[in-house]
Amino acid sequence: MSRCLTFLDDADALLSGRGDKTWPRAAAFLIRLALEACLADYWSRTAPGLERCDTHAQIVCLKGYRDPGTARLAARCWAALSRACHYHGYELSPTAAELRGLHTEVRALAGRLW
Template sequence: MARGVWPRACAWLLRLALEAELDRFWKAVAPEVAECQSRRAQVLLLHRYADAATARRVGYLWWALSRAGHHHGYELALTAGELRRLGTDVAEVDATLRDAG
């Protein structure tokens, strides 16, 4: 029963790590954006405060992890390799945002 649950749980944990770094970044760079309740709005505003490549990468990761966290009966869950790659990407983006903020 739990076989199909762990990939979604991993995706949610990775998304939480990304969001925690976004919270830290916004509090340091633009506290008024940190108060915004919409994570989507925060992601969309990122290109004004970080380089375009980082903003695109954060947007993609947030979307991919959000999608992977939901059950879709017609799609397979992410594999361990795909989750590892997303985890590496999240760690790299977190480091970039830490340097920028």
């Protein structure tokens, strides 16, 4: 859980305006890393070995271990963050408000999984 919170704190610093011009994408990467660390911590406690699977597989398996709302939240956050982490010339970078919302949701997910 500590890696998850460290990544979220670092993303919070970038979202608070203490970063450089690359902050939107960097914040998105940190929030996604926090989500992945949170899932890995959960699986290492719940179903050892599953933490070594890719994130998509972990999220699919989450449906069988947690309530549907938690599984949907994890899937939605991971999809949005993965999309935000990739540069597309025809799309704008995620806004600070979008990233702040994802940051809040990942922090809530961490609380649900801990």
